[in-house]
Amino acid sequence: MAVDGAAAVPAPLVRIRGVTKAYVRGKQRIEVLHGIDLDIPDGDFVALMGPSGSGKTTLLNLIGGLDSPSAGELTVAGERIDALSGEALAHWRAETVGFIFQSYNLMPVLSAQRNVELPLLLTAFGAGERRRRARLALALVGLDDRAGHKPSELSGGQQQRVAIARALVSDPRILICDEPTGDLDRKTADEVLTLLQLLNRRFGKTIVMVTHDPKAADYAARTVHLDKGSLVDAPAAGH
Amino acid sequence: MKYLHLVWSALLRRKTRTLFTLLSLTAAFLLLGLLQAMNSLVAGSADFLGADRLITQARISFTQPLPMRMLPQVESVPGVTRVAHSQFFGGVYQDQRQGFPQFVVGPQRLLDVYPEWILPEEQRLAFVSTADGAIVGARLAERFGWKLGDIVPLTSFIWTRADGSRNWEWRIVGIFEGRDDEWRDRAQLMYLNYAQFDEARSPGARGLAGIFIVQVADPGMAEEVAAAVDARFENSPDETKTQAEAEFQLGFLRQFGDIGFIMNAISGAVFFTILILTGFTMSQAVRERIPELAVLKCLGFTDRAVLWLVLAEALLLCALGALAGMLLASAVTGALPPDFPPLRTDLRVWAFAGVSVLALAAAVGLPPALRAMRLRIVDALAGR
Ligand SMILES: Nc1ncnc2c1ncn2[C@@H]1O[C@H](COP(=O)(O)OP(=O)(O)OP(=O)(O)O)[C@@H](O)[C@H]1O
Numbered sequence: 001m002a003v004d005g006a007a008a009v010p011a012p013l014v015r016i017r018g019v020t021k022a023y024v025r026g027k028q029r030i031e032v033l034h035g036i037d038l039d040i041p042d043g044d045f046v047a048l049m050g051p052s053g054s055g056k057t058t059l060l061n062l063i064g065g066l067d068s069p070s071a072g073e074l075t076v077a078g079e080r081i082d083a084l085s086g087e088a089l090a091h092w093r094a095e096t097v098g099f100i101f102q103s104y105n106l107m108p109v110l111s112a113q114r115n116v117e118l119p120l121l122l123t124a125f126g127a128g129e130r131r132r133r134a135r136l137a138l139a140l141v142g143l144d145d146r147a148g149h150k151p152s153e154l155s156g157g158q159q160q161r162v163a164i165a166r167a168l169v170s171d172p173r174i175l176i177c178d179e180p181t182g183d184l185d186r187k188t189a190d191e192v193l194t195l196l197q198l199l200n201r202r203f204g205k206t207i208v209m210v211t212h213d214p215k216a217a218d219y220a221a222r223t224v225h226l227d228k229g230s231l232v233d234a235p236a237a238g239h
Numbered sequence: 240m241k242y243l244h245l246v247w248s249a250l251l252r253r254k255t256r257t258l259f260t261l262l263s264l265t266a267a268f269l270l271l272g273l274l275q276a277m278n279s280l281v282a283g284s285a286d287f288l289g290a291d292r293l294i295t296q297a298r299i300s301f302t303q304p305l306p307m308r309m310l311p312q313v314e315s316v317p318g319v320t321r322v323a324h325s326q327f328f329g330g331v332y333q334d335q336r337q338g339f340p341q342f343v344v345g346p347q348r349l350l351d352v353y354p355e356w357i358l359p360e361e362q363r364l365a366f367v368s369t370a371d372g373a374i375v376g377a378r379l380a381e382r383f384g385w386k387l388g389d390i391v392p393l394t395s396f397i398w399t400r401a402d403g404s405r406n407w408e409w410r411i412v413g414i415f416e417g418r419d420d421e422w423r424d425r426a427q428l429m430y431l432n433y434a435q436f437d438e439a440r441s442p443g444a445r446g447l448a449g450i451f452i453v454q455v456a457d458p459g460m461a462e463e464v465a466a467a468v469d470a471r472f473e474n475s476p477d478e479t480k481t482q483a484e485a486e487f488q489l490g491f492l493r494q495f496g497d498i499g500f501i502m503n504a505i506s507g508a509v510f511f512t513i514l515i516l517t518g519f520t521m522s523q524a525v526r527e528r529i530p531e532l533a534v535l536k537c538l539g540f541t542d543r544a545v546l547w548l549v550l551a552e553a554l555l556l557c558a559l560g561a562l563a564g565m566l567l568a569s570a571v572t573g574a575l576p577p578d579f580p581p582l583r584t585d586l587r588v589w590a591f592a593g594v595s596v597l598a599l600a601a602a603v604g605l606p607p608a609l610r611a612m613r614l615r616i617v618d619a620l621a622g623r
């Protein structure tokens with residue numbers, strides 16, 4: 001099966017082949033992604049850029065297993081996630097992916113600590129172990145002194161760091177970030193991006209990050225451009 | 240149970256709204272508890288009555304007294320051991336609010352068919368031999384502070400004396416007690432000697448016995464005996480209807496309207512109101528949490544897990560409100576003054592509340608829970 005010595009290269013963590021996504025609205029079928037091919041190796045930090053409405057969020061959601069493609073193959077961390085059912089996909093997400101959103105999306109009534117513990121509720125860990133791991137994740141993002149604070153008692157940057165701790169706590173292979181610094185000022189954005197870079201370099205987390213900000217993209221190892229549902233200058237697989 | 244704090248925090252999200260919903264639930268279940276306690280009293284009042292006693296009444300209505308001359312004929316029906324007679328006296332003591340029932344009876348016959356009443360021997364003899372004698376239940380005597388020898392004036396709204404007066408005087412010659420807790424609770428009535436009653440009432444009414452209390456030898460044969468008694472008087476001027484004592488009691492209560500039906504109708508209305516109110520709260524609570532529920536799904540909570548979270552939230556809300564309401568209802572029924580009917584939030588009432596909570600939680604929780612379950616993550620996150 002080995003072609004051109006490809007057997008020596010480990011399979012990419014994310015392998016996208018001919019992925020198409022179309023939305024049907026009434027009688028109209030709107031194709032948002034047109035046959036995307038993309039490989040993301042383990043340990044990569046990819047910035048996904050492109051004009052508004054080009055399909056960045058749609059592609060990111062597909063990689064994170066939040067949605068299923070209309071056509072094409074999508075292999076992430078060894079799993080053909082385009083073939084997984086809703087329930088199996090949920091379990092797969094819990095084990096494999098961490099999500100970071102532009103608007104943080106923390107539970108407003110839960111403390112930082114409880115927010116970070118949320119993904120661990122789906123594991124077999126006991127209460128003590130959950131607390132310990134959440135503490136550790138909060139320490140990693142530099143917020144162990146804010147464990148008891150509610151999101152409303154934290155600044156935007158701090159909330160985003162709690163969200164990063166929540167995404168990290170179950171030790172996922174891949175972090176999915178949709179404009180993580182979109183709501184932050186330059187200085188805070190830089191802090192958050194530095195943190196993401198650290199997670200990538202020190203802890204080997206694969207990161208896919210959508211951003212509009214070229215300065216944010218500079219923190220990534222490479223940038224992929226999407227325009228009107230197609231990749232513009234991404235190196236195709238095998239190049 | 241590790242999800243409990245998640246469910247709990249959802250309720251704490253809007254403290255005021257949750258508090259008001261809880262208060263409404265509490266008020267509703269207080270009302271439901273009291274209504275059902277009344278219902279239980281009506282339904283349960285006849286349960287304890289002896290299975291070996293039948294009541295023979297006039298076929299037309301139990302308010303139509305049967306003549307005394309029928310008594311030996313009833314007594315001679317095979318399977319009948321003893322027969323007593325009883326006439327509702329309808330007396331008012333002091334003022335209307337002090338209501339308690341009085342029955343005019345043949346003393347020895349009455350005590351023979353009601354072994355549940357305990358009376359000292361000399362008092363029994365006094366009751367039998369005193370024409371204007373009366374015996375009162377211990378709880379009634381306690382309530383009015385009556386002692387042996389006291390004279391109790393009663394104004395009957397049914398029976399006039401030969402002289403046209405409605406005022407009767409009765410001499411307390413005995414105080415009886417119930418054999419067990421159930422009967423001690425019911426020792427709140429008064430028996431009057433038929434001797435003075437029949438002699439003093441207007442001549443046209445003399446010789447009327449009221450209803451007959453028929454004791455049967457074998458409770459298993461009660462139905463056959465009842466049929467035999469009624470057959471005996473078929474086509475006579477005094478046709479009869481004979482039924483188990485418990486049945487008779489229920490029929491007596493039913494003449495005030497079907498109390499059970501009224502209670503259940505009000506309960507239904509209360510339930511419906513609280514259903515609408517809680518249903519609104521729950522759908523509101525879920526609607527404003529759509530993005531949060533979507534995030535839970537992102538993190539790997541399955542659709543089914545989210546469904547159960549919302550259902551658990553509805554259940555917790557309803558159960559807390561119901562518990563508070565039922566505890567209040569118990570406190571209220573426990574603190575009722577003694578001249579109230581003995582209302583109790585018994586097991587039947589608690590079971591009713593329990594079933595109501597489950598039905599309510601399902602009805603108000605299921606629609607938003609299904610909505611949460613069907614929620615598509617990408618749409619919810621994008622605010623679509
Ligand atoms: N559920 C949906 N139904 C219909 N159309 C959709 C749906 N989701 C996305 N779209 C359309 O798909 C296109 C791409 O949307 P997407 O959110 O991926 O863009 P984006 O690149 O992330 O844009 P932005 O930079 O503004 O976030 C848009 O035209 C959008 O209207």
Ligand SMILES: [Mg+2]
Pocket residue numbers: 056057058178
């Ligand atoms: Mg987007």
